[in-house]
Amino acid sequence: MNVLIIGGGGREHALAWKIRQSGLVDKLYCAPGNPGMRDVIAVPDCDLPALADFAEKHAIGLTMVGPEAPLCAGIVDLFRSRGLRIVGPDQHAAQLEGSKSFAKDFMRRHGIPTADAATFGDEASAMAYLRQQGAPIVIKADGLAAGKGVIVAMAMAEAEAALRSCFAGAFGQAGHRVLMEECLFGEEASIIALCDGKSIVPLASSQDHKRALDGDLGPNTGGMGAYSPAPVVTDALWQEIDALVLQPFLAGCQQDGLDFRGVIYAGLMLTAKGPKVLEFNVRFGDPETQAILMRLDSDLVEALVATADQRLADIRLQWSPKAAVCVVMAAGGYPGSYAKGAVINGLDDAEATGAVVFHAGTAAKDGHIVTAGGRVLGVTALGDDIAAAVTNAYRAVAKIGWDGAQFRRDIAHRALGK
Structure with missing residues (x-):
């Protein structure tokens, strides 16, 4: 089949690298791709109609969406309306990443452990809440901010500056609503899974490094490195994560009528009281994907097709011990x-x-x-x-x-x- 990858970053290059290894692929296209990826096409990942037109013209049998923005803009809805197979949640379900308050409400509703939080749409009420709660506290832009809309403020002055920055437009529309949540402590882990609405299949564990500088210092970034597996995720912890996070996520999607046939990423904090979800992303992580796919011995395309076609129950992924x-x-x-x-x-x-x-x-x-x-x-x-x-x-x-x-x-x- 012909395959289209949407996006042009490191995650998409890793997806292309792995997808090319599949015997199911005749031709791979990458839009817009990057110089490390072959067969790039000059269609930006924000031009959804042009991407759908390309998929129809070139008989694309599978489209894999890398970044979150096209998912939140409704690319899955458009492709499926034209009968095109695509991996990803529809626009409504993509709000699990597109709106942190939407995700927080989902977690509360379905009993998924997460930090206590409150959402604000104006600076005055947010500042009043902050002064009531004190620091440390986590301040998050509600919308998409390319991985940079989270400030872990350890002191009040830093928290106040972060709030002012959000409402002043530092993150554009994403920061016009702000989530403030309790600061959790522990070790982080990234759990990424395929979900077809009927089944959920976790990938290998990983851990990334969000802070810019050695020693986990400096500002948050989109990720400065990752490794897999994460030794902190023991067999016993895997069982706990499955019971407390993955299965409730799947049941929650079913109960809420969310059309989720794609990739769910649960960023976890492993606290003294057990794992708690820091955030949901609705796509592969970056740079976790680079590490995880290096260890995947199974055919990724077969798994992605099964995700789109709701046949994940038939898939058994094999992983390198390396x-x-x-x-x-x-x-x-x-x-x-x-x-x-x-x-x-x-x-x-x-x-x-x-x-x-x-x-x-x-x-x-x-x-x-x-x-x-x-x-x-x-x-x-x-x-x-x-x-x-x-x-x-x-x-x-x-x-x-x-x-x-x-x-x-x-x-x-x-x-x-x-």
Whole structure:
């Protein structure tokens, strides 16, 4: 069959890399793709009618949506109205990521453990609540903010500044409503699963690093690295997560009439009182996908088709016993302002080490690959264990350079500590 991937970041490059390994695929198209992905087409992922037209014209048998914005804009509704097979929740169900208050209400309604929270639409009432609650506290823009609309404020001054920033438009429309929730403490884990509305099939566990700097310091980012498996997710904890989060999620979708045939990502905080959901995303995580797909031995396309066709009960995923580590190389200044256009050197040398370099924010210019985003590359490697995968990933990172490159040097430090 012909397959279309929508998106152009590191997650989509990893999906393309894995999908190309399937014997079910005749032709793969990527819209808009990036220089690391072959067969890119010049259709932006926000032009939903043009994407549907392309899928019809080129007999696309499966469309995989990478980013959240097209899902929240209703791409699944459009494709299905034209009889096109697509993986993802419809627009209503996509609010589980598109609106944090929608997701919080869903969790409360269905007994899924999560932090206590309140939602506000104006700065005055939000500020009054903040002064009543005190710090530490977590402030979240209600809408889509590209992974940057969450501020973990440890002091009142930081919390007040974050609130003012949200209502002043720092996150555009996404910040016109603000969620304030209790600050949970513990270790985080990322649980990603396929859901077809009838069954839910978890993928391998992973953990990402949201903070920009070593030691989990600095501002939140879209993710500076990830590894899989996450040793903190033991067999006993897997059972607890399934009982408290995954099965209630599936039952909640059924009870609420949500058409969810796609990927659900539960960001968890593993607290002293058990796992609690920090957020739901309705697509593959980034950079967790880079690490997870390196370990998947099964045919991803077969699993995605089964998800769209509501046949997930027939799927048994097989995983490599090896570990995978992804180190994100970012532009200097990220997640704040950063320069673009720096020539990237050493990509071939990095992959010669055995690693896979996934492009996240790159462009082609005058015969060179140059930086074009905040998160530029996801350098990903396998190893017999986490320590070996870390060594292999950083060996590849050392081969790559450009003016202003930055990356964390402690990816997987929690796993190594165990």
